[in-house]
Amino acid sequence: MTDRALSDVRVVDISQGIAGPYATKLLADSGALVTKVEPPGGDYSRRLGPFPGDMPDPEKSGLYLHLNTSKRSVTLDVSVTSGQVVLKKMLANADVFVCGEKASTLQAWGLSYEDLKDDFPDLIVAQVSPFGATGPYADYDGNSLTAMAMSTIMYNTGNPDREPLVTGGEPGAYIAGVQLWIGILAALENRAANGGGDHVDLSMAEAAAAADEYNSAMYAFQGAIRRRFYSRHIFGYPNDIMACADGHVVVIPGANGFPSPLTPDSVSPMALLMEDIELDQTPFFKSMGERMIGWREFEASMQPYLSTHTALEIVMTAQALRLPFAFVPTPSDLLSDEHLAERAFFEKVETKAGPLTIPGQPFKMSETPLHASPAPDRGSANVAVLVDELGYEKGDLTILSDRGVL
Amino acid sequence: MNNGKLPLDGVRIIDLAQVFAGPACTRILADLGADVVRFEAAGRMDVTRNLIITENDGLDHHWHRASYFVIRNASKREMVLDLNKEEAREIMRKLIAGADVVVESFTPRVMANFGLGYDALKALKPDIIMCSLSGYGQDGSMRDYGAYGMGLEAASGISSITGYEDGPPMRSGLSFTDPYSGFVGAGAVLTALHYKRRTGKGQYIDLSEQEAAIPIMGAALLEYQMTGRVTERRGDRSEWAAPQGCYRCAGDDRWAVISCSDDGEFARMAGAMGHAEWLDDARFATVLARHDHHDELDAVITEWTSQRDHYVVMHALQKAGVKAAAVLDGKEILFDPQFKARGHFDIVDQPLLGKRPVQRHLAAKFGRFEAKARRPAPLLGQHNEEVLKEIGYTDTEIAKLKEDAIIADAPTLPVPAQFVSAALKLPYDRYLEHGILQAVEADYREQLGIAE
Numbered sequence: 001m002t003d004r005a006l007s008d009v010r011v012v013d014i015s016q017g018i019a020g021p022y023a024t025k026l027l028a029d030s031g032a033l034v035t036k037v038e039p040p041g042g043d044y045s046r047r048l049g050p051f052p053g054d055m056p057d058p059e060k061s062g063l064y065l066h067l068n069t070s071k072r073s074v075t076l077d078v079s080v081t082s083g084q085v086v087l088k089k090m091l092a093n094a095d096v097f098v099c100g101e102k103a104s105t106l107q108a109w110g111l112s113y114e115d116l117k118d119d120f121p122d123l124i125v126a127q128v129s130p131f132g133a134t135g136p137y138a139d140y141d142g143n144s145l146t147a148m149a150m151s152t153i154m155y156n157t158g159n160p161d162r163e164p165l166v167t168g169g170e171p172g173a174y175i176a177g178v179q180l181w182i183g184i185l186a187a188l189e190n191r192a193a194n195g196g197g198d199h200v201d202l203s204m205a206e207a208a209a210a211a212d213e214y215n216s217a218m219y220a221f222q223g224a225i226r227r228r229f230y231s232r233h234i235f236g237y238p239n240d241i242m243a244c245a246d247g248h249v250v251v252i253p254g255a256n257g258f259p260s261p262l263t264p265d266s267v268s269p270m271a272l273l274m275e276d277i278e279l280d281q282t283p284f285f286k287s288m289g290e291r292m293i294g295w296r297e298f299e300a301s302m303q304p305y306l307s308t309h310t311a312l313e314i315v316m317t318a319q320a321l322r323l324p325f326a327f328v329p330t331p332s333d334l335l336s337d338e339h340l341a342e343r344a345f346f347e348k349v350e351t352k353a354g355p356l357t358i359p360g361q362p363f364k365m366s367e368t369p370l371h372a373s374p375a376p377d378r379g380s381a382n383v384a385v386l387v388d389e390l391g392y393e394k395g396d397l398t399i400l401s402d403r404g405v406l
Numbered sequence: 407m408n409n410g411k412l413p414l415d416g417v418r419i420i421d422l423a424q425v426f427a428g429p430a431c432t433r434i435l436a437d438l439g440a441d442v443v444r445f446e447a448a449g450r451m452d453v454t455r456n457l458i459i460t461e462n463d464g465l466d467h468h469w470h471r472a473s474y475f476v477i478r479n480a481s482k483r484e485m486v487l488d489l490n491k492e493e494a495r496e497i498m499r500k501l502i503a504g505a506d507v508v509v510e511s512f513t514p515r516v517m518a519n520f521g522l523g524y525d526a527l528k529a530l531k532p533d534i535i536m537c538s539l540s541g542y543g544q545d546g547s548m549r550d551y552g553a554y555g556m557g558l559e560a561a562s563g564i565s566s567i568t569g570y571e572d573g574p575p576m577r578s579g580l581s582f583t584d585p586y587s588g589f590v591g592a593g594a595v596l597t598a599l600h601y602k603r604r605t606g607k608g609q610y611i612d613l614s615e616q617e618a619a620i621p622i623m624g625a626a627l628l629e630y631q632m633t634g635r636v637t638e639r640r641g642d643r644s645e646w647a648a649p650q651g652c653y654r655c656a657g658d659d660r661w662a663v664i665s666c667s668d669d670g671e672f673a674r675m676a677g678a679m680g681h682a683e684w685l686d687d688a689r690f691a692t693v694l695a696r697h698d699h700h701d702e703l704d705a706v707i708t709e710w711t712s713q714r715d716h717y718v719v720m721h722a723l724q725k726a727g728v729k730a731a732a733v734l735d736g737k738e739i740l741f742d743p744q745f746k747a748r749g750h751f752d753i754v755d756q757p758l759l760g761k762r763p764v765q766r767h768l769a770a771k772f773g774r775f776e777a778k779a780r781r782p783a784p785l786l787g788q789h790n791e792e793v794l795k796e797i798g799y800t801d802t803e804i805a806k807l808k809e810d811a812i813i814a815d816a817p818t819l820p821v822p823a824q825f826v827s828a829a830l831k832l833p834y835d836r837y838l839e840h841g842i843l844q845a846v847e848a849d850y851r852e853q854l855g856i857a858e
Contacts, residue, residue, distance in 0.1 A: 005601040022621070030597055048646055050629035062628025066621075113773070130729075132771070135747035140724040145642065145650065146731035149663040150742070154652070155735045156579035159570070160841050163652040164661055164733050166642045167559075167578045168567030169622040171586075176769075178589045183770025185596035186438050190413035190774060192603055199773040205731070206750050206769035210589070213426075213580035214458060214474065215736030216751070220763045221460040221473035223850030224834060225737050227659065229842045231565075231577035239556045241565060241575055248575055250557040250565075255453065261821075261829070289833035293840050319551050324541075326557025328575050330566045331623060331630040331637060342546040345617050356631060362587075362618040363594045364543075366524075367609035368601055 004031020005368035009188065011035065012090050013071070014078055014111075015100030016043040018144070018170055019128045019204060021067040022177030023184065024098055028070035029361060029370040035090065035385060036071045037078065040404055042378045043068070052353045059377055060353035069349065069358070069372035072381035075406050079109060082405045089390045091116065095191075096124045096184055102141070103133040113199035123197040124187040128180045132203030142204060147172030151208035152215035158228045165228070172208045179207040237291040237298065241328055246310045248328040251302070257323050258285050269321040273314075274305040349374045382406060408774040412439025417599065419507040420498075421445065421482065424452045426555055426581070427615055428511035428539045429478035430588030434768045435507075435595060436481035437777040443501070443793055444484045446786065448814035454478065455786070455817075456830050460759055468827045469817055470758050470785050480754055480764050480779035485794075486787035486814045489520050493812045498522065500797050503530045506602075507595055511539040514549050524610045533608040535598045539591050543614030553615065555581025562619035567626055569639035576639075585767060587615040592768070648696040649675075649703050652733060655716035659844065661733040662711060662719040669693065671728055678726035679710045735844065740854060752779040753856065761856040787815035 009032040013024045021036075021043070028034040036043070045067060046058035058064075074090075077083040091097055097116070099106060106112040106127065113125040127133055130142025131150075148154045148166050158165030183200040190198065209216075218224040233239040238251040259268045259280045271279045283290045284298040291298050306314065311327055318325035329337060335357060340346065345360040351374050361370040386392040386406075400406035414435060421432045421444035429444070429452075436442040446452050455469035469475075487494045498520075502508060508527060510517055517523050517538070527534045538544055541553020542561075559565055559577055569576040594611045602608055620627075626637040642652045642663065649672070650665040666672040669692070676684040684690045684706070689699040696703055711719050716732040723730035732738070739745055740763055748771060751763035764779050790813045794804050807813045819826055837843040851857040 003605065005597045008604060009600075026593065048625075050625060050632045052632045054633055060632075062632055063625045066624035066628060131744055132748050134771075135744045137724070137744040141727065141729045142731060143647075143665055143729055145644075145663050145665050146729055149652075149661075149731040149733045150739070150744075152734050152736050152739050153578055153580065153582060154663075155661070155733050157568075157576070158579070162570065163642065163654065165568070165570065165576065166652070166663075167564060167582070168569075168637075168639070169564050169626065171564070171582065171622055174622045175582075175586060175589070178586065178593060179769045182434065182589060182593045182596065182768060183772070185593055185600065186413050186768075186770065186777065187772060188600060189438075189596060189603075190408065190411075190772070192600075193413055193415065194408050194411045194774070196407065196774060201771040201773075202769060203744075203748065203771075206745065206748065206766075209739060209745070209750060210765065210767050210769045211582045211585045212736075212739075212765065213582070213585070215580070216739050216763070216765055217473045217477055217736075218458060219737045219740060219847075219850060220751075220854065221458065221476075221759070223847040225735050225844040225846070226579075227735070227841065227844040228579050231579055233556050233577075233580065239554075241560060241577055243574065248560075250560045250577070252554050252557050254552060254554060289836060292842065293833075293836055322552055324552030324554045324557060326553070326561045328560045328565050329563050331563060331626040333566075334563045334620065334623065335627065335630065339542065339546040339548040340617070343543050343614070343617070345620070353632065356628065359621040359624050359627060360617065362590045362621060363611055363613040365594070365598065365609055365611055367607055368597075 003368070005365065006030040006032040009033070009096065010094045011096040011098060012037060012087070012094040013098040015098050015128065017045050017100065018067060018173035019176040019180060020098050020100040021045065022174055023128070023180040024071065025067055025069055026181045027184065029372050030368070034071040035381065036068060036073045036376065037076050037087065038073055038378055040075045040077055040406060046378070062353070065349070065351050065353065065356060065375045066358050068375035071376055072384070073376035073378055074381050074385045075379035077405045078111065080405060082400065082403065084110060086386065086390070088119070090385065091120055091123060093389070094123060095188065096126055098126045100128050102129045103138050117197065121197055122191065124184060124191065124200060125197070126180055126184045126187070126200040126202070128176055128202045128204065130204050132206060133201040144170040144172035147176065147204040147208040150205035152212050153208060156215055156226050156228045157231060160227065160229055172204055175211050176202060176204040176207040179210065237295045242299070242302070242306055244306045244311050244314055245308055249311045249314050250326040250328060252324045252326065254324045269323050273318055273321055273323060274302060347372050351375070352377070379406070412775050412777070414439035417441065417507065418505045419443070419509060420501055420505045422508065422510035422512070423539060424511055425454055426478065426584035427588040427591065428509055430585040430767045431539065431591035431595070432509050433478055433481060434589065434592040437766065437768055437779065442482040443789065444479060444482050444784070446484065446486050447488055448486050448811070448816065449488070449818040451786065451817050459827065459830055467823065468830060476756055476759070476762070476783040477764050479783040481781055482784060483789040483793065484784035484787060485790050488812055491812055493807065493810065495520060497794070499530055501793070502527055502534065504797065505531060505534065506599070507535045507537065509537045509539070509591070509595070514540060514544050528608070533602055533606055535595060535602060535608045535611070537591055537595050537611040537613065539587060539613045539615065541615050543617060544612045555584035558615045559583045559619065561616045563623045563626065564619060567637045567639060570641045571639060573639065583615055583619045587613060587618040588767070590618040643700065648693060648700055649707060651704055653704070653708050653711040655711050655719055656714055657716070660716040662716040663731050663733060664707065664723060665729040672696065674726045675723060675728045678723055678728060679707070681706070749778070754779050754782050756782040757785060760858055763854065763856070786817065787813065790815060
C-alpha cells in the first residue's frame with residue numbers, strides 16, 4: 001500500500017449532510033481511515049439526490065456519492081445508549097471524532113467534548129454546528145442559507161430593488177467543511193507538537209463570514225456600509241457578468257484595462273477590445289466612479305461589441321490584450337471543458353448509479369496525490385468494524401439490528 | 407492548557423503571495439503560530455495596499471492605511487526585496503534554505519524566471535513544501551490566463567446556478583472564491599506538514615482557484631449526468647425546503663431568511679407566527695403543496711415578517727425551533743452578540759490607524775490555544791533588518807543593501823503619493839446617492855468603542 005499524506009490518521013464521523021462529510025472526504029481522499037457512522041436509515045444526504053432518472057434510491061444519491069468518497073460506512077443509532085456504547089469503543093481507536101450536532105444534542109447523548117475528554121485524552125472532537133457550540137445562539141438551528149445570511153455576503157449579493165440573493169451550490173456548508181478540515185489538521189499538528197486532544201468548535205456562520213471580503217472592514221475602517229448593487233464589485237463597474245452573442249462572460253478590465261493618466265498617448269486595451277478607440281475619450285472610460293454611477297449608459301456603449309461576439313471570441317481576445325475576462329460555464333460546460341481535461345481534474349468512479357464523473361481534488365500534491373475511491377454502501381463495513389475490530393459476535397449484530405440500533 | 411504554545415510554532419514560511427487568496431492562506435498559518443515573512447517589491451507593491459484607504463488626507467502614506475491589506479496580513483512580518491536583482495535573490499535563497507514552506511501566487515512562469523522554481527527550491531532545502539496558488543493551475547491551455555477573483559467564481563460554474571428565477575447568472579457581490587481557495591491552500595499546507603513530520607519529505611502543491619471551488623458544484627454536476635437537466639437558478643429557494651426564502655422585515659432594507667425542511671418545522675413556524683390555520687389550508691398543509699404554492703406562502707409569511715425587526719423574526723422563529731437568521735450588513739455583524747461572544751473580530755492596534763476590529767480567516771475555535779491575529783499587519787518593509795540579521799547580515803551590509811535599493815521601506819511611485827491617493831479615493835458621496843452604499847457614519851469609531 002502506498003504511503004498517503006494522512007495514512008496514520010483514524011477518523012470516526014457521525015456528521016451528515018454537506019459540511020462535516022466534506023471535511024472528512026478531504027481527510028479520506030488524503031489517506032485517513034474514515035469510518036462514517038450513519039443512522040440506520042442512512043445519512044440524510046442519501047435522500048437529497050440528485051438521483052438517476054429522478055428515482056430516489058439511498059445508494060444512488062449524487063450528493064452522497066460526491067461527499068463520501070474513500071470512506072467506509074457503519075450504521076449505528078448514536079442517539080440511544082446501546083449505540084453510544086458501540087461508538088465509544090470505536091472512539092478508543094480513533095484520533096478524530098467528527099460530529100455535526102449542536103452542543104445540547106451532543107450533551108444529551110453524552111458525546112460532547114466534556115463528556116469524552118477524560119476517557120479519551122488524546123481525541124480531537126471536531127464539531128460543526130450552525131452558530132457554534134458556545135454563545136447566545138448555540139442552540140439555534142441552521143443550514144448553509146442561515147450561514148450566508150449572517151456572513152454579510154448575502155446582504156451584498158443581488159439587485160438593489162430586490163431581496164438579497166444567496167449564492168448557489170450551498171457554499172455556506174462547503175466553506176464550513178473546509179474550515180472544519182483546517183481545524184482538524186491544526187489540532188492534529190498541535191497534538192503532535194504540544195500533546196493532547198482538543199475540541200475544535202466550528203460555527204457555519206463564522207466560517208462563511210471568514211470568506212467576507214470588505215463588508216465589515218468597510219465599516220471598521222471607514223464607517224461605510226455597503227449594499228448589494230447587482231452583482232457588482234465595490235471596486236468599480238464592470239467586473240460583472242454580461243450577456244454576449246451566445247451566453248455570458250465576466251467583463252473584468254483589471255488594473256490596466258482603461259485609459260491611464262500615466263500613459264495618456266496609448267489606446268486602452270478595453271477600447272481595442274471593443275474596436276472603437278473613441279471610447280477612450282468618454283467619461284466612462286476615464287473614471288471608475290462615472291462607470292459605476294452611469295452604468296446603464298456605459299453598458300449600452302458596450303452592447304454593440306458584446307452582442308455580436310461569442311463568449312469564446314470575447315474571452316480569447318480580451319486575454320490576448322491582457323484583460324482578465326472569464327467564462328461563465330454551466331455544469332455541462334465544465335464537464336466538457338478542455339482546460340480541466342488537460343489537467344485531468346475530474347475523477348471517474350464506479351457506483352451503484354453507474355460510472356460517474358465527480359468533482360476532482362481541490363489541489364494537486366506531488367508526493368501524496370489525493371485520490372477518491374467510491375463512496376460506501378450503507379453499513380457495508382458493519383462486520384469489518386464491529387466483529388473484526390471491536391470483537392462483537394456476529395449474533396450481536398442481529399440483536400442490534402432488530403432493535404433498530406444497527 | 408498549551409502554555410501559550412501554538413501548533414505551528416517554529417514553522418517558517420516564506421510568503422511570496424499577493425492580493426487575496428494567498429495572503430488569506432498564510433494569514434491562517436500565521437494565526438496558528440507559523441513565522442510568516444511576506445515579500446513585496448518597491449516598484450510593485452501588493453495592489454491591496456491601494457484599496458479601501460482609511461481616513462486618508464491625500465498626503466499621507468496610503469500604503470500603510472489600506473484596510474484590505476491589514477486584514478489579510480495581520481500576524482506576519484515583511485521584507486521589501488527587489489527580486490529582479492541577483493543580490494536579492496541571494497538573500498531569498500538563504501531564507502529558503504532555512505524555511506519549511508514557500509507560498510506563492512504569481513502567474514506560472516514567474517517563479518522559474520527568478521530561478522525559484524520547485525526544483526531550485528528543493529536543491530536549497532530538500533524537504534521544502536512549496537504551494538503555488540493560481541487562477542487556473544500550473545498547466546493546461548489556460549494556465550497563463552489573467553485571473554481575478556471576480557472572474558473565478560463564475561469560471562468554477564457557481565455563477566451559472568446563482569441568480570433570481572428567470573434572471574441572468576449572477577456573481578456574489580464580492581469574490582468569495584478568493585478567500586475560499588486560500589482556506590483550501592492552508593489545509594493543503596497543513597496536510598503536507600503532517601506528511602513531512604512523519605516522513606521528512608516535502609512536496610509541491612498546485613492549487614487552481616477555479617478547481618478548488620468546483621466541488622461546490624457537486625450536486626449540479628451530478629444532476630446533469632443523472633437527469634440531463636442543467637440546474638436552474640432559483641433565487642433563495644431550494645428543493646430541500648419549503649418555505650425557504652429571504653423575507654422583508656420592518657425597517658429600511660432589512661431581511662431575514664427562513665427555511666422549513668419538513669411538516670413539523672412548518673407547523674412550528676405557523677404556530678410562532680400565530681397562524682395555526684395554515685396547517686389546515688390545502689395550499690400549505692403538505693410538502694408538495696408548499697412547493698406548488700410557494701409564492702402565496704411567501705406572501706402570507708411576508709405579512710408577518712414585514713411588521714417585525716429582522717432580529718425579532720430570527721429569535722422568535724429560532725425559539726420555536728425553526729431555521730431562521732437575520733441578513734446582516736457590514737455594520738451589524740460587528741455588533742452581533744454571537745460573533746462578539748465567540749471572538750470573530752480581534753482588536754488589533756495597527757500603526758497609523760489605531761485600534762481596529764480585524765476579522766479572522768480561520769473560524770475554528772480550539773480549547774487548547776487561540777488562533778487569532780497575533781500582531782498588526784506589517785508596514786512596508788518593516789522587518790527588513792530584523793530578518794536579515796537573523797541570517798547573519800551585519801549593519802554595514804544592510805546599509806549597503808539599502809543604498810543599492812535591494813531592500814526598501816517605501817514604494818517607488820511613478821507620480822507623487824498625493825496624486826495616487828487622490829486617484830484611489832472612491833466617490834462615496836455619489837455612491838450614497840445611487841444606493842451603492844447604505845450609509846457612511848462619521849462616528850463609527852465611537853460606536854465601535856475604538857475611538858482614541
